[in-house]
Amino acid sequence: GGHQAFDAEGRLAAAGRVLEPDLEAWLTDPFFDTVPPRSTGRERFGGPALARWLAGTAGARAEDLIATLTQVTAASVRRAFEWIPFDIGGVYLCGGGARNPELARRISVELDPIPVRSVDELGWDGDAREAAAFALFARQHRLGIPLDLGWATGAEGPRILGKQVPV
Incomplete structure (x- = not known):
């Protein structure tokens, strides 16, 4: 009820x-x-x-x-x-x-x-998938390794994702 x-x-x-x-x-x-x-x-x-x-x-x-x-x-x-x-x-x-x-x-x-x-x-942990993805993106950014997510973002070719902002 x-x-x-x-x-x-x-x-x-x-x-x-x-x-x-x-x-x-x-x-x-x-x-x-x-x-x-x-x-x-x-x-x-x-x-x-x-x-x-x-x-x-x-x-x-x-x-x-x-x-x-x-x-x-x-x-x-x-x-x-x-x-x-x-x-x-x-x-x-x-x-x-x-x-x-x-x-x-x-x-x-x-x-x-x-x-x-x-x-x-x-x-x-299936509930941590988004956090894990962003951790991977941050790692790749810090190491200067581009990711090719054109299939999801429409970008033409690999790109270094994100921006590091000092706190």
């Missing part, structure tokens, strides 16, 4: 069934047809978009709504991987979604036969 910030352990999604027409409707958003890498969040799929969708789902069980949104996430991962022009040996999940067994299971089903695991299996 209360409110939850997220689907702890994926229990709600696991107990629900995907509303297929709603799944397909979510996946028609042009965002899912843009070339990866890409990122979005509440600014596109939260607030008003979610309210519009919920207004059209009167009578649906909460479990089915959560199962549908969880499947949207898993299907969007698969669609992003369809852009990769070479074989993928494995996928490692990190962050909050990696701790959601139902989301991890659905991603694994979507990407089958590619193995899907948690970065924890590599000895990494």
Whole structure:
């Protein structure tokens, strides 16, 4: 009966069934047809978009709504991987979604036969991924080693990232 910030352990999604027409409707958003890498969040799929969708789902069980949104996430991962022009040996999940067994299971089903695991299996803290990336960027900057992140930034060629500011 209360409110939850997220689907702890994926229990709600696991107990629900995907509303297929709603799944397909979510996946028609042009965002899912843009070339990866890409990122979005509440600014596109939260607030008003979610309210519009919920207004059209009167009578649906909460479990089915959560199962549908969880499947949207898993299907969007698969669609992003369809852009990769070479074989993928494995996928490692990190962050909050990696701790959601139902989301991890659905991603694994979507990407089958590619193995899907948690970065924890590599000895990494999946919650520290962003901090680890910025530590790497700082190291490369200090050593004067350029990184080629044109695929993510649009830069043409390797660049030394960041700026050191004395404190």
